Amino acid sequence: xxxxxxxxxxxxxxxxxxxxxxxxxxxLGAAGDQGDVGESAGILHRKEPPFSxxxxxxxxxxxxxxxxxxxxxxxxxxxxLRVRAFHRVPHNLVASTAVSDVLVAALVMPLSLVxxxxxxxxxxLGRALCHVWISFDVLCCTASIWNVAAIALDRYWxxxxxxxxxxxxxxxxxxLMIVLTWALSALIAFAPLLFGWGEVYSAELQRCQVSQEPSxxxxxxCGAFYVPLGVVxxxxxxxxxxxxxxxxxxxxxxxxxPETVQAKEAPQEAQMVFTARHATLAxxxxxxxxxxxxxxxxxxxxxxxxxxxxxxxIPFFLTELITPLCSCNIPPIxxxxxxxxxxxxxxxxxxxxxxxxxxxxxxxxxxxxxxR
Numbered sequence: 209x210x211x212x213x214x215x216x217x218x219x220x221x222x223x224x225x226x227x228x229x230x231x232x233x234x235x236l237g238a239a240g241d242q243g244d245v246g247e248s249a250g251i252l253h254r255k256e257p258p259f260s261x262x263x264x265x266x267x268x269x270x271x272x273x274x275x276x277x278x279x280x281x282x283x284x285x286x287x288x289l290r291v292r293a294f295h296r297v298p299h300n301l302v303a304s305t306a307v308s309d310v311l312v313a314a315l316v317m318p319l320s321l322v323x324x325x326x327x328x329x330x331x332x333l334g335r336a337l338c339h340v341w342i343s344f345d346v347l348c349c350t351a352s353i354w355n356v357a358a359i360a361l362d363r364y365w366x367x368x369x370x371x372x373x374x375x376x377x378x379x380x381x382x383x384l385m386i387v388l389t390w391a392l393s394a395l396i397a398f399a400p401l402l403f404g405w406g407e408v409y410s411a412e413l414q415r416c417q418v419s420q421e422p423s424x425x426x427x428x429x430c431g432a433f434y435v436p437l438g439v440v441x442x443x444x445x446x447x448x449x450x451x452x453x454x455x456x457x458x459x460x461x462x463x464x465x466p467e468t469v470q471a472k473e474a475p476q477e478a479q480m481v482f483t484a485r486h487a488t489l490a491x492x493x494x495x496x497x498x499x500x501x502x503x504x505x506x507x508x509x510x511x512x513x514x515x516x517x518x519x520x521x522i523p524f525f526l527t528e529l530i531t532p533l534c535s536c537n538i539p540p541i542x543x544x545x546x547x548x549x550x551x552x553x554x555x556x557x558x559x560x561x562x563x564x565x566x567x568x569x570x571x572x573x574x575x576x577x578x579x580r
Contacts, residue, residue: 209345209346209349209350209418209432209524209528209547209550267321267325270317270321270324270548271321273317273548273551273552273555274313274317274318274321275313276555277309277312277313277317277551277552277554277555278310278313278314280555280558280559281306281309281310281313281554281557281558282306282310283558283572283575284302284303284306284558284562284568285303285306285307285310286575287568287571287572287575288302288303288306290571290575291571291574293567294567294571296375296379297362297375297378297379297382298359298362298363298366298378298382300379300382300383300386301355301358301359301362301382301385301386302359302561304351304355304358304386304389304390305352305355305356305359305557305558305561306557306558307351308348308349308351308352308355308554309348309352309554309555309557309558311344311347311348312348312349312352312551312554313554315341315344315348316341316344316345316348316349316551317551319333319337319341320341320345320547320548320551323416324544329415329540330413330414330415331409331414331415331416332414333416335409335411338408338409338416339401339408339409341416342400342408342416342417342418343397343398343401344397345397345418346393346396346397346418346428346432347393347394347396347397347398348393349432349550349551350392350393350396350397350431350432351389351390351393352553352554352557353432353433353436353517353521354388354389354392354393354436355386355389356436356440356513356514356517356557357436357439357440357443358382358385358386358389359510359513359561360439360440360443360444360447360510360513360514361385361439361443362378362381362382362385363443363447363506363507363509363510364443364444364446364447364450365378365381366378366503366506367447367450367503367506367507368446368447368450392431393432395431396427396428396431396432399424399427399428400419400421400424405419405421405423405424406419406420406421406424407419418528420531420532421532422532422533425528425529425531425532425533426529426533428528429525429528429529432525433521433522433525434525434529437518437522440514440517441514444510444511444514447507447510448507505564506564508564509560509561509563509564509565512560512564513557513560513561516553516556516557516560517553520549520550520552520553520556521549521550521553523545523546523549523550524546524547524549524550525550527542527543527546
């Protein structure tokens with residue numbers, strides 16, 4: 209989602225001309241006329257080199273982030289499509305997440321980088337492309353966040369209701385969550401266009417940003433982040449409690465039976481004696497079963513996925529909620545850092561859920577082997 213920035217260009221803006229000469233002409237000369245200000249600004253602009261070494265380094269890192277995010281999520285999608293074993297739950301939720309993250313890398317991040325490198329973050333690509341960019345920015349980032357919540361919910365129901373949560377029920381639930389995820393994301397993204405809820409483009413200021421209407425800021429931030437954040441934190445707390453309960457329930461002491469165990473049935477006429485020597489219990493409770501190991505890995509994966517999601521997005525959404533509601537002036541450099549930190553979540557998502565699934569590693573190897 210594009211961070212709002214109205215008055216001061218971002219420090220990630222990769223041109224090193226005068227930073228605020230339009231709003232502060234006194235810095236260029238005392239009581240000079242408009243022509244003098246423009247001439248002085250031009251002189252200042254020509255004196256400064258367009259790119260510094262630090263700027264080039266940051267620009268290179270952002271380009272690498274975009275390319276890596278696109279390719280890694282595309283690889284996950286290709287693997288899911290080619291491997292028949294992945295054509296079921298929970299891989300459809302992973303595929304939905306990868307689709308949203310691919311769109312973030314293909315449509316959102318490049319245009320955001322163009323905005324960053326322009327002087328003062330001015331938008332020179334027109335109203336139509338601005339609406340497309342902002343709409344897909346909100347749509348894809350919101351869908352990516354809600355897909356993480358859907359994966360957490362699926363994992364919670366699998367662990368706590370593994371008998372009732374059959375494969376058929378799981379498939380229906382996951383498909384419903386995918387539909388609701390994209391429908392809610394579309395509602396949040398296109399609300400300003402459909403209902404006139406604020407303006408995203410200003411021709412006079414050459415500004416393209418998410419609507420700064422306070423009511424929309426509350427609606428969009430809560431719908432896109434704070435509600436799914438509450439969902440994933442509650443779900444993971446329940447997963448932790450369920451796992452802790454099941455581990456505690458299995459800690460049963462296993463004691464050897466005595467040397468001889470006699471079971472007697474004593475009817476009136478006869479007596480039957482059954483003797484067992486060196487008997488031991490036939491079940492094992494110390495070691496973890498295959499299902500428990502699988503659930504443990506899945507719970508760990510969901511925990512890391514949620515943790516990275518929170519760390520990546522919470523700084524951005526805190527500033528997005530606070531800025532329109534108060535007169536706080538957050539430095540543009542921090543707004544840009546928070547924005548790209550949020551975008552980086554689309555890079556981490558496929559790394560996390562493939563690292564904890566050995567099937568993906570095997571599928572990747574077979575995919576490249578067949579291509580050779």
